[in-house]
Amino acid sequence: MTRRSVSVDNALNDYLISVGVTETPVQRELREFTATHRMAKMQIAPEQGQLLAWLARLIGVRRYLELGVFTGYSTLTMAQALPDDGEIIACDVSESFTDIARAYWQKAGVADRIRLELQPALLTLRTLIDEEGRAGSFDMAFIDADKPGTPDYYEACLTLVRPGGIIAIDNIFLGGRVVEPLASDPPGVHVMHAFNVSLAHDERVSPCLLPIGDGMTLLIRR
Ligand SMILES: C[S@@+](CC[C@H](N)C(=O)[O-])C[C@H]1O[C@@H](n2cnc3c(N)ncnc32)[C@H](O)[C@@H]1O
Numbered sequence: 662m663t664r665r666s667v668s669v670d671n672a673l674n675d676y677l678i679s680v681g682v683t684e685t686p687v688q689r690e691l692r693e694f695t696a697t698h699r700m701a702k703m704q705i706a707p708e709q710g711q712l713l714a715w716l717a718r719l720i721g722v723r724r725y726l727e728l729g730v731f732t733g734y735s736t737l738t739m740a741q742a743l744p745d746d747g748e749i750i751a752c753d754v755s756e757s758f759t760d761i762a763r764a765y766w767q768k769a770g771v772a773d774r775i776r777l778e779l780q781p782a783l784l785t786l787r788t789l790i791d792e793e794g795r796a797g798s799f800d801m802a803f804i805d806a807d808k809p810g811t812p813d814y815y816e817a818c819l820t821l822v823r824p825g826g827i828i829a830i831d832n833i834f835l836g837g838r839v840v841e842p843l844a845s846d847p848p849g850v851h852v853m854h855a856f857n858v859s860l861a862h863d864e865r866v867s868p869c870l871l872p873i874g875d876g877m878t879l880l881i882r883r
Contacts, residue, residue: 687737687765688710688734688737688738690765691732691737692734694732695731698732704734705735705805706874708873709735709874709877710735710738710739712877713735713829714739716829717739718742720801720825720827722739722742722743723746723747724747724799724800725743725748725800725801726752726803726818727750727752727803728786728802728804728814729752729753729782729807730759731753732758732765737765740766745774746774748774749775749776750776752777752785752786753778753782753806754781754782759777782806782814783817786814786821787817789821797821797824799818800822800823800826801829802818802827803829804831805831805832808832808849808852809852811830812852815828819865822882824882825881826881827881829880831874832874832875832876832877834875834876835853835876838850839853860880866882866883868880
């Protein structure tokens, strides 16, 4: 029994991944490739992917929205958890990062279920709401793009995700800086702290903040 979450050292992390994370060969190959990338730290932790995919299976996600693709690990993980007729709209601004993603999605045979939108995510979200009539049509959304944009992405995702659907938000701890934001911290730290605090009073959702990865919030859309 323990009253607080354990801290995970390297040995325990290796154990967790080897025993608790189930990956397809392509998924593992992508994770190992991404580990050699100069921006490797941007990828989610594999156990986060395991949790997101598990949630997708639990609630039967067919339509999934992702903000922040990078080399495509989270997208691939989710694509493999969706049924054959599943649909993913994936948002990023980087052609070079997502060229890598596309190659692995192709290799895994899931590229046909992923629509990649290469423009600022908020533009894509507004198009989905205002022009494509997609309000309430997604079962799940994962917010993992530029961090200062998180509150705006959240508001748009609240419109796009159906009641009973899930919104997941990554990097809510920002490396622990949200605990006591300093005046000298970048504005994004203050934005994330205020956002984290605001969720407790947000009656549109049921939140659950988890110390996984760099902190991840799961919300059920009421
Ligand atoms: C933390 S990474 C995403 C990691 C990814 N979920 C994974 O598991 O590997 C953030 C991504 O957001 C993208 N990004 C930055 N600003 C953006 C914006 N305004 N709209 C959409 N994507 C953006 C970056 O290009 C980067 O690929």
